[in-house]
Every structure is written in structure tokens, then in C-alpha cells.
Amino acid sequence: MTNKQKYLLAIESTAHTFGVAVLDFDKKILANITDSWVSESGGMIPIEVRKHHKIVSEKLYKQALEKANITEDKIEAVALSNAPGLAPCLLEGMEFAKKLATKLNVQIVGVNHCIAHLEIGETTGAKDPVLLYASGANTQVIAYEAQKYRIFGETLDLGIGNFIDTIARYFGLGFPGGPKIEKLAQECKNKKELIELAYSVKGMDVSFSGIQTQIKNLYDKKTPIEDLAYSLQETVFAMLTEVAERALAHTGKKELLLGGGVACNARLQEMCQIMCNERGVKFFCPPKPLLVDNAAMIGYLGLKMFKARLGESNLDKIDIKPRERTDEVQVNWK
Ligand code: AMP
Ligand code: MG
Numbered sequence: 001m002t003n004k005q006k007y008l009l010a011i012e013s014t015a016h017t018f019g020v021a022v023l024d025f026d027k028k029i030l031a032n033i034t035d036s037w038v039s040e041s042g043g044m045i046p047i048e049v050r051k052h053h054k055i056v057s058e059k060l061y062k063q064a065l066e067k068a069n070i071t072e073d074k075i076e077a078v079a080l081s082n083a084p085g086l087a088p089c090l091l092e093g094m095e096f097a098k099k100l101a102t103k104l105n106v107q108i109v110g111v112n113h114c115i116a117h118l119e120i121g122e123t124t125g126a127k128d129p130v131l132l133y134a135s136g137a138n139t140q141v142i143a144y145e146a147q148k149y150r151i152f153g154e155t156l157d158l159g160i161g162n163f164i165d166t167i168a169r170y171f172g173l174g175f176p177g178g179p180k181i182e183k184l185a186q187e188c189k190n191k192k193e194l195i196e197l198a199y200s201v202k203g204m205d206v207s208f209s210g211i212q213t214q215i216k217n218l219y220d221k222k223t224p225i226e227d228l229a230y231s232l233q234e235t236v237f238a239m240l241t242e243v244a245e246r247a248l249a250h251t252g253k254k255e256l257l258l259g260g261g262v263a264c265n266a267r268l269q270e271m272c273q274i275m276c277n278e279r280g281v282k283f284f285c286p287p288k289p290l291l292v293d294n295a296a297m298i299g300y301l302g303l304k305m306f307k308a309r310l311g312e313s314n315l316d317k318i319d320i321k322p323r324e325r326t327d328e329v330q331v332n333w334k
Pocket of ligand 2: 117260292
């Protein structure tokens with residue numbers, strides 16, 4: 001059997017998104033299907049999100065097999081994002097993965113979701129980048145060194161996406177808030193008058209809670225939301241660009257890679273691109289389906305780990321790790 005006739009099935013379920021992907025053993029992505037929990041008004045409630053995952057999982061699995069044009073008996077391994085994330089969501093994914101692996105009698109590979117965001121960057125051509133990982137729960141500047149992904153800087157309070165979502169919710173917009181704030185920022189008519197916000201960078205760390213309080217207060221005082229959205233983006237994205245630049249200077253690396261849902265933001269991409277041009281650094285940003293939470297990235301890393309014999313036949317040994325940190329994982333597959 002060639003690598004093209006062997007398949008790995010991957011599952012993502014760390015937070016709002018349930019995803020199923022199929023890859024062949026040459027790492028070609030044959031299907032990458034997602035369904036995300038959304039809300040008109042409130043924020044993410046883990047138990048509700050778990051229910052969503054339970055409802056959509058079987059349907060997504062069938063769609064993924066159909067899209068990849070394979071039958072389930074062709075699956076040779078299952079990759080699962082078992083860390084980090086919201087426990088109820090992780091549990092739903094793990095149950096699904098274990099049922100499937102038992103039925104098909106194949107191994108499960110447990111994949112760290114954050115590291116998957118990093119490794120999928122290889123498909124864009126990045127070889128040894130600094131990663132600016134800007135997602136809902138996570139905001140970190142990461143780079144590889146001596147068998148570990150090291151965290152050079154991170155948020156000291158909220159993840160940038162959660163921060164933006166909280167503001168959006170305060171404005172009465174639904175979840176996810178990022179795209180709505182981006183649109184409002186574009187509609188701002190006072191772009192010359194940046195509202196001064198608590199720009200907060202300490203070394204390579206950032207924090208957002210001060211800005212969050214300021215924006216809520218300004219909103220209560222009837223400051224137009226377009227102006228707030230604009231100043232918010234300009235301020236927090238400048239903070240992220242600054243710490244990414246510092247990490248590039250510190251490590252001497254010549255590539256910057258973006259990852260995470262917030263990296264879909266055109267203004268953040270633009271700021272990073274400008275900084276990279278000025279420094280003579282190459283800038284990489286995966287296409288949106290690989291940037292947001294997705295199962296293809298879990299499969300991509302899962303396949304490498306499986307080939308490095310990091311799959312597990314004893315399914316009792318696979319558990320969720322809601323708080324596993326990027327720099328705790330020993331990289332045994334490179
Ligand atoms: P992730 O956790 O990586 O799936 O990313 C989800 C987060 O990305 C949520 O907090 C979204 O609000 C945020 N997000 C998605 N699109 C955008 C955007 N265009 N601008 C800013 N944030 C975004
Ligand atoms: Mg993510």
C-alpha cells in the first residue's frame with residue numbers, strides 16, 4: 001500500500017469548533033470540515049458547546065469521509081486534540097475518538113492544539129519561524145529550540161480573542177466578536193484621532209484587562225463604537241507586533257508565522273507584514289481554514305507523531321489535558 005492509500009482521521013474539539021479532517025500518509029489534506037458554536041448574544045458556555053459538538057460530530061465525520069472519498073475501513077489512525085482547552089469540549093472529542101478507534105481497531109495520537117497551529121505553518125513554506133499565536137484563549141510568542149517550543153512572551157491576563165469577544169459582547173454584538181469589531185474599525189470616521197488606551201507591554205508579555213476596563217467606561221459614556229473598535233485594534237495589534245519583533249530580535253530568526261483565529265484580522269496581518277518588511281524578515285500566514293481552529297492541523301501534526309511511533313493502542317492511556325502548556329511538550333517527532 002502506498003502512502004496515498006493510507007489515511008489518518010483527525011478530530012478537533014478544544015473549544016467552540018468541532019472539526020473532522022482526513023489526510024493521506026503524504027500529509028495531503030483530503031477533507032477539512034468544521035462546525036462552530038455561535039451565539040447571537042451571550043458568550044461561550046462550555047456545557048452548551050459540548051452539546052453542539054455531540055450533535056454535529058457524526059454528521060461531520062460522514063461528510064469528511066465523503067469529501068475524502070474513502071470508506072472508514074481505510075483509516076489507519078485517529079489523531080485527537082486532547083490539550084489544551086475547555087474540559088467538556090475536550091471530553092466530547094475524546095469520547096468520539098475512542099469510540100471510533102475501538103471500532104476500527106487503530107491507534108489514537110494525542111495532539112497539543114497550540115503546537116498544531118505552529119506546525120501547520122510549514123505548509124506555507126515557513127521552516128523555523130517565530131510564531132505569533134493569537135487565538136481566543138491563547139496569546140503567545142513561540143519559537144522552537146532544543147526539542148521544545150519555547151514561549152518567549154504571552155498574555156498576563158486574557159487571551160486576545162477572549163478580550164475582543166468580551167468587548168463585542170459588551171457592545172451587544174454576538175460571538176465571535178472579532179470579525180464584527182474588525183468591520184466596525186473599518187467603518188470608523190475618526191481614524192486620525194486615536195483614543196489613548198493603556199498600551200501594556202512588559203518585555204515580551206502583554207496584558208489587556210486595563211484596556212478592557214477603559215473601553216467599557218468609554219462605551220458607557222457614549223463614545224461611538226466604531227471609534228472604540230478602531231483604537232482597540234490599533235493599540236492591541238501594535239502591542240502584539242512589538243512583542244513579535246522583540247522575539248525576532250532575541251532569537252535571530254528570519255521568519256514570522258501567524259496562527260490562531262485573531263490572525264484572520266487584515267489589520268493585524270498588515271502591521272506584522274510592515275514590521276517584517278522593515279526587518280528583512282519573511283512573513284507567513286496560513287489561509288483562513290488552517291488559521292482558525294480546524295482538524296487538518298491536528299491531522300498534520302498527528303501524522304508526524306504517528307510516524308514517530310507516538311500513537312497509543314491502550315486507549316486508557318489517552319486522557320484530556322485541559323491546561324497543558326506549549327512548553328511542557330517534549331518534541332519527539334522532529
Ligand atoms: P481560535 O480560538 O483560534 O479559533 O480563534 C477564535 C477567536 O478568533 C475568537 O475570539 C474570534 O473572535 C477571533 N477572530 C476571528 N476572526 C477575527 C477577526 N477577523 N479579527 C479579530 N479576531 C477574530
Ligand atoms: Mg486555536
